[in-house]
Amino acid sequence: MSRDPSAGLGTVMIRQQVVLAADLAGTVVFAIEGASTAVHAGLDLLGVLVLSFMVALGGGIIRDLLIGATPPSAMRDWRYPLLAFVAGLVTFLIHTQIEAVPAQLLTTLDAAGLALFAVAGAEKALDFKIHPFIAMLMGAITGCGGGVMRDMLLARVPMVLVADIYASAALLGAAVVVVGRRLGCPPAVAAVLGFVVCFALRLAAVRFGWQLPKIA
16 A cells, blocks of 8 residues: 555654744743843843843754754744844843742743753754654753853853753653654654653752752
8 A cells, every 4th residue: 555645744744843833932931031141140132132042042053053954943944033032122121020020930931941942852853863862862952052051151050060950851851752752652742741741850850859969
């Protein structure tokens, strides 16, 4: 029996839509976080926009360069930088209202952004036929790369290396995506499962103070 080419095309389009939706949503969340950090650091408007862009898109740019998806999506699709800059500008203009937002809500949004990027990174790497293990790493890099670049620009130790479980949550969420895809789960289902695992683990780590072992 011959295979219907339209079925395969439809699956590819669904995967691309999942990656795009997760990427764009994560971009907005991390752009706001980057801009908020810049405001607290006393940077001017340009500095706020630069950090907003780097935190929102840095991880995705690194991922795309590593898997050979060039030029990176952030450079090819105008929606990515536009969302990052608009979110950064809005944060700059209403930073007093954002500072009044409860810390728990900000933590929840950060966990959501991490999960979205981890899922998008793993899904895109798999679509480029990257080895499953490397795809897991690409998910973690997508979720954490922007934060590392932010901390480097602010001349401080990257929080991902010292914070309670963060990169590990992204890695586990990406692993769920990879395993789900290998087991034949639809891309959207694998993405949702990966998101839930990463999001829940990150919030649980903050709530209960879970940390990886380290030398005192």
